[in-house]
Amino acid sequence: MNADSQNELIPKTLGETLRLARRAQGLALNDIAAELHIRPSTLRAIEADATGHLPAVYLKGYIRSYAQHLKIPAADVECLLGEAPCAQPTVRPVFSDALPKDRSERWFKATSYVLASAVVIALVWQFTTEAVRFSQGDPRSTPANAATSEKAGSPAADPDAGGQPAATRSEPAKSHLRASIAAMEPARPAARRTIAEEAWAAVGSITPAAGEQAATPGQGALAISTSADSWIEIVDGNGDRIEMDLMRAGSQRNYQGKEPFRLLLGRASSIDLVFNGESIDLGPHTRGNVARITLGGESGDPANEATADEASNPRSEPPAGGTDSGDGGSMPEAD
Numbered sequence: 001m002n003a004d005s006q007n008e009l010i011p012k013t014l015g016e017t018l019r020l021a022r023r024a025q026g027l028a029l030n031d032i033a034a035e036l037h038i039r040p041s042t043l044r045a046i047e048a049d050a051t052g053h054l055p056a057v058y059l060k061g062y063i064r065s066y067a068q069h070l071k072i073p074a075a076d077v078e079c080l081l082g083e084a085p086c087a088q089p090t091v092r093p094v095f096s097d098a099l100p101k102d103r104s105e106r107w108f109k110a111t112s113y114v115l116a117s118a119v120v121i122a123l124v125w126q127f128t129t130e131a132v133r134f135s136q137g138d139p140r141s142t143p144a145n146a147a148t149s150e151k152a153g154s155p156a157a158d159p160d161a162g163g164q165p166a167a168t169r170s171e172p173a174k175s176h177l178r179a180s181i182a183a184m185e186p187a188r189p190a191a192r193r194t195i196a197e198e199a200w201a202a203v204g205s206i207t208p209a210a211g212e213q214a215a216t217p218g219q220g221a222l223a224i225s226t227s228a229d230s231w232i233e234i235v236d237g238n239g240d241r242i243e244m245d246l247m248r249a250g251s252q253r254n255y256q257g258k259e260p261f262r263l264l265l266g267r268a269s270s271i272d273l274v275f276n277g278e279s280i281d282l283g284p285h286t287r288g289n290v291a292r293i294t295l296g297g298e299s300g301d302p303a304n305e306a307t308a309d310e311a312s313n314p315r316s317e318p319p320a321g322g323t324d325s326g327d328g329g330s331m332p333e334a335d
Helices: 003-009 014-025 029-036 040-047 056-069 074-081 098-136 139-153 166-184 189-204 208-215 302-312
Strands: 219-226 230-235 241-247 252-258 261-266 271-275 278-280 290-295
Touching (some): 014 074, 029 040, 040 056, 219 230, 219 261, 241 252
Antiparallel strands (some): 219 252, 219 271, 230 241, 230 261, 261 290, 271 278
């Protein structure tokens, strides 16, 4: 719609202005006539601009009353009556030229938002995929790595080992390690006597020559087993110190040598002692959980044995403050 079409909609006469104003307010002509005390025919004539038969003296009064009732500005009424200059109305186009521009801008913004969202989603997806692939390992490099690992990990034949794989040769070492660990576990107190007797039986069954040596006059055999870490010190009849060490809990040792044996045993309550196949009671020779005893030789009385031992080892005590070393390390303090 152009400006000419809009100008055609603007009322040009006084009657047309009044009629349009009344219809816009939804008022009935007869009701207005009753309120203004004017004949309805007179108001119809004014709206139809057919006022030639109306008295000119009353006509302007009717028009002003009618316009005031319809709340039409007085300046517009005076203009239509020709008593004042009329202001040129500002014609505004119904359809703005900016409307197509606004639509194009909206489409451009919407398209930009869609494209930006697509780019952001693609970047997030790529970043997430790379992060998952990095955390789980790149599957594309798995075949190459597997082939390299297979080549590097294939067991090479060792000429010294008769072509056996390295894993097979390591089995004895593992078995030896497990046996060593099992030997270090503490033995149960109820089995201490059995362990000592079995140790003595093992000593007697090693070789016939060993048995003959044990039965030889002046030669003796000792078997010692412990249920807790204990210090042992043994001197044979030649005055040689054949043992001075910390025995770990659950271990057992066998000794042979010239009688008499002089023994200094720390934590004696955890030691089982067998001499020439007979179990020895350490109770009478223990003081402060440290036992001093002489076995074999000409001393047969336990009192004489203890006296002889004390004379040869004047009040020697096991080292205090234990250590984990097995070569002359000291034992923890006696209980």
